[in-house]
Amino acid sequence: MPPSDPNASEEEVLLAFSVEPKRDRSTLDRYLAQYPEHASALVDCSLELLTLPTEISPVWVADSAVEAGWQKFRAQLGAAADAAVESPFAKLTPSAFKSLAVRLDINNLLLLRIRDRGIRAVSIPGAFMRQLATELGAPLKAVSEYLAGPPCLTPSSTFRSPGKPVAAGQVDFSDAVKTSQLTVEQQKKLLAMEN
Amino acid sequence: MVEPLKRISKKDGLYHRRAEVQALLEKLDLVGAPERIDQLVDAGGELRADIPPEALVHFIRRAWRENDAGSLERLFKALFRRVQASLAAAIPNSRMADAETIRGEIVSRFMDRFARDCREGGTWLDYFEVQFEGGFAAFRTTVLRRIGPSTNKTAPLMGDGEHSDATELAPEVEKAAAEFFADGPSFFDDPAFRSALGPAINTLPPDQKAVIGLWLQGIPIDAKDPTTNTIARILKCDEHTVRNRRDRAFKALRKILEEVKANAAK
Numbered sequence: 001m002p003p004s005d006p007n008a009s010e011e012e013v014l015l016a017f018s019v020e021p022k023r024d025r026s027t028l029d030r031y032l033a034q035y036p037e038h039a040s041a042l043v044d045c046s047l048e049l050l051t052l053p054t055e056i057s058p059v060w061v062a063d064s065a066v067e068a069g070w071q072k073f074r075a076q077l078g079a080a081a082d083a084a085v086e087s088p089f090a091k092l093t094p095s096a097f098k099s100l101a102v103r104l105d106i107n108n109l110l111l112l113r114i115r116d117r118g119i120r121a122v123s124i125p126g127a128f129m130r131q132l133a134t135e136l137g138a139p140l141k142a143v144s145e146y147l148a149g150p151p152c153l154t155p156s157s158t159f160r161s162p163g164k165p166v167a168a169g170q171v172d173f174s175d176a177v178k179t180s181q182l183t184v185e186q187q188k189k190l191l192a193m194e195n
Numbered sequence: 196m197v198e199p200l201k202r203i204s205k206k207d208g209l210y211h212r213r214a215e216v217q218a219l220l221e222k223l224d225l226v227g228a229p230e231r232i233d234q235l236v237d238a239g240g241e242l243r244a245d246i247p248p249e250a251l252v253h254f255i256r257r258a259w260r261e262n263d264a265g266s267l268e269r270l271f272k273a274l275f276r277r278v279q280a281s282l283a284a285a286i287p288n289s290r291m292a293d294a295e296t297i298r299g300e301i302v303s304r305f306m307d308r309f310a311r312d313c314r315e316g317g318t319w320l321d322y323f324e325v326q327f328e329g330g331f332a333a334f335r336t337t338v339l340r341r342i343g344p345s346t347n348k349t350a351p352l353m354g355d356g357e358h359s360d361a362t363e364l365a366p367e368v369e370k371a372a373a374e375f376f377a378d379g380p381s382f383f384d385d386p387a388f389r390s391a392l393g394p395a396i397n398t399l400p401p402d403q404k405a406v407i408g409l410w411l412q413g414i415p416i417d418a419k420d421p422t423t424n425t426i427a428r429i430l431k432c433d434e435h436t437v438r439n440r441r442d443r444a445f446k447a448l449r450k451i452l453e454e455v456k457a458n459a460a461k
Contacts (some may be wrong), residue, residue: 018333051393090263120359
């Protein structure tokens with residue numbers, strides 16, 4: 001039996017309990033032994049799980065309530081959501097994303113850094129920006145505005161950080177080109193666009 | 196690519212989605228956002244009946260990470276409706292006083308927590324990609340313990356004197372209950388029985404609900420072995436009190452059970 005975690009909150013313990021693959025006496029026994037300080041909450045939770053409805057039927061919810069919920073959620077997501085500009089990359093399937101990289105003659109890594117706004121927009125050569133907008137089928141202004149936004153929390157930076165994650169800093173286009181494992185020819189071509 | 200979950204279980208390592216959920220995510224990963232939304236959400240904005248809510252949670256997190264504002268709004272609204280439906284089933288107005296206010300508070304706190312986890316990139320939402328209804332039941336439990344009413348909304352089953360733990364039930368009631376539950380907790384595995392009994396258990400007073408719930412999970416009322424978890428030890432009361440509460444719960448539930456058994460026999 002693993003030792004009890006003195007830092008586990010009631011909510012954490014109950015959530016872990018609730019997603020156990022087996023909801024039976026042995027699981028409840030194990031949690032009660034491991035977290036005696038949360039015994040009462042575990043019993044309450046086990047009863048909630050025991051009486052879970054077998055089927056969830058849709059209920060009528062007023063559109064105004066849904067809209068109010070969305071507006072509140074959006075506000076809670078913070079300034080990043082308020083400033084969110086529709087990403088011109090959002091509708092690309094994984095294969096379309098790879099295909100775009102091929103058409104731009106870059107690799108997926110550099111395109112990911114561009115998509116996640118890890119490159120300062122002002123340092124991206126105009127020729128490359130125009131080519132990107134053309135290949136995306138989006139107005140140049142929309143692409144420029146999107147890339148001028150703050151860097152995104154990428155899935156990797158989101159989950160691998162031991163502490164509160166922050167978006168990685170931005171680099172200049174030339175630095176990104178040199179550090180994205182591109183071929184020498186690709187680097188030359190992209191860096192030439194800066195002139 | 197479908198990102199694996201990152202939350203770590205102390206016992207088993209990384210958490211994993213259920214196989215059918217993972218397969219669905221991988222299938223939807225191959226299509227563009229507009230088509231994906233159509234496969235997740237119907238024209239009325241509801242999560243489609245054949246789509247598990249775990250998939251909705253996954254794609255909301257992803258839409259946020261990828262700055263896909265259009266998908267984020269449509270998927271969030273479907274989740275909002277789904278959460279309301281879940282709460283309406285778990286906390287109907289008949290269960291407790293002021294149920295509507297309590298449901299509203301739970302929704303509000305869940306959305307706060309959901310937004311915070313999106314914003315900070317935590318792993319709390321991983322639980323909801325593993326088992327949405329279970330995770331939401333756990334979340335609901337923590338909120339109910341803080342803000343819920345101290346008693347369920349239930350009509351007294353007996354007079355005040357009779358309701359006391361110290362008062363014995365008539366022997367014929369105990370005998371009838373024992374006969375009725377002769378099949379033991381395994382009878383609870385029957386889906387028809389379970390779906391009828393769940394809401395009925397929620398109408399019991401908390402002390403009886405705790406006893407019947409633990410008994411149905413196979414916890415013994417008492418045991419000679421001091422290391423065995425028993426209902427009496429968990430609830431910190433004596434065996435006699437536990438049996439009394441169980442038998443009172445049996446009596447209250449008997450009418451519902453009889454109807455279910457009769458229907459099952461047809």
